[in-house]
Structure formats: structure tokens, C-alpha cells
Amino acid sequence: MKRICTTVNIFTITSLSAFIFASTTNLLLVQTVTAQPVQTKKQVNQPIPFNSRVRIYPANNSLPASRLMTIESVIKKSSKMQITEAKLTTYNEFAAKTGLYKSSISNNRMVWIITGFVQGELRMSKGRSVCTDNAKLVEVTDAETGDSFGRSIYCPPNNQINFM
Structure with missing residues (x-):
């Protein structure tokens, strides 16, 4: 009888071990099959948005006039032209006349509009000639910072140089 008990105990221990082994293997197999791959993000140098x-x-x-550029300092920046008009106004007034709106500039931003003429040949920064004589320039300058918001060049008929 002692032998039967020992055989049953061995059989029970062996069965239990086999059951645990089979269950663990099955669990690992299911986890391996259903597991999603781990995605690692590579460090990529993202371009800086424009x-x-x-x-x-x-x-x-709403700034007081003392915080804005004076007409003298604006004219100094436009020294190469003979100034015919200098006007302090809002960007909205300028944009409404020209149709040139920039989303980065508030319509209630104060600007100086400087209009004048350049006698003789007008050359651009790379030495390219644009107008042979009497070019009309319109410059838009921020009244607070002095930053240029752009320049338009108009040449009288027969004075334009066509690069095309």
C-alpha cells in the first residue's frame, strides 16, 4: 500500500509539473503571437516650419507719439531718394490702397509711408539695374521698430529695364 501511495504522489507531482509547464508554455506562446511590436521613434531632425x-x-x-519713430529718423533711412511725401498711418490704410495684406501685421499697426523719386539709374542690392531714370519709390516702415515692410518701385514708361 505504501508503494501505491508513493506512486500516486509521484504521478500527482509529475502531473502537476507537466500542467504548470504546459500552461506556462501556452501563455507565453499566446503572448508572443498576439503581442504588438514595440515601435521606437527615431530622433529625426524636423524642419523648422517657415x-x-x-x-x-x-x-x-494706442501708443503715444513719443514711442514712435520721428519723421526725421524715417527720412534718414530713405536718404537716397528725394522725398515727396511722408505719412504716418495705420497698416490697414496702406493695405487697403495697395491690396498688399500680410497676416503677420495687425491692421492697427502704425506705419510710415515714404514716397519719393530717385534721379538717375536705380540699382538693386545685387547690382541689377531696374530703372534707368526717375524711379518712384514707395517704402513702408514700421513706426515703432523701424523695420521695413516692403518697397515698391515704379518706372516711367521707356525707363524700365526688362530682364526676361
Whole structure:
């Protein structure tokens, strides 16, 4: 009888071990088959969005005149032309006349509009001639910072140089 008990105990221990082994193997197999691969993100140098370097110019039409550039300092920046008009106005007034709106500039931003003529040949920064004589320039300058918002060049008929 003792032998039967020992055989039953061995059989029970062996069965239990086999059951645990089979269950663990089955569990590991199921986890391996159903597991999703771990995705690691590579560090990629993302390009800097173009708009992130654009400076935003908020409204400043409520600033006192002492915080804005004087007409003398604006004219000094435009020394190469004979000035016919210098006007302090809002960007909205300028944009309404020209149709040139920039989303980075508030409509209530104060700007100087400088209009004048350049006698003789007008050359651009790379030495390229644009107009042979009497070019009309319109410059738009931020009244608070002095930053240039652009320049338009108009040549009288027969004075234009065509590069095409």
C-alpha cells in the first residue's frame, strides 16, 4: 500500500509539473503571437516650419507719439531718394490702397509711408539695374521698430529695364 501511495504522489507531482509547464508554455506562446511590436521613434531632425520665423507685429495705434519713430529718423533711412511725401498711418490704410495684406501685421499697426523719386539709374542690392531714370519709390516702415515692410518701385514708361 505504501508503494501505491508513493506512486500516486509521484504521478500527482509529475502531473502537476507537466500542467504548470504546459500552461506556462501556452501563455507565453499566446503572448508572443498576439503581442504588438514595440515601435521606437527615431530622433529625426524636423524642419523648422517657415512660419515660425515670421515676426508678428501686433496693433500699436494706442501708443503715444513719443514711442514712435520721428519723421526725421524715417527720412534718414530713405536718404537716397528725394522725398515727396511722408505719412504716418495705420497698416490697414496702406493695405487697403495697395491690396498688399500680410497676416503677420495687425491692421492697427502704425506705419510710415515714404514716397519719393530717385534721379538717375536705380540699382538693386545685387547690382541689377531696374530703372534707368526717375524711379518712384514707395517704402513702408514700421513706426515703432523701424523695420521695413516692403518697397515698391515704379518706372516711367521707356525707363524700365526688362530682364526676361
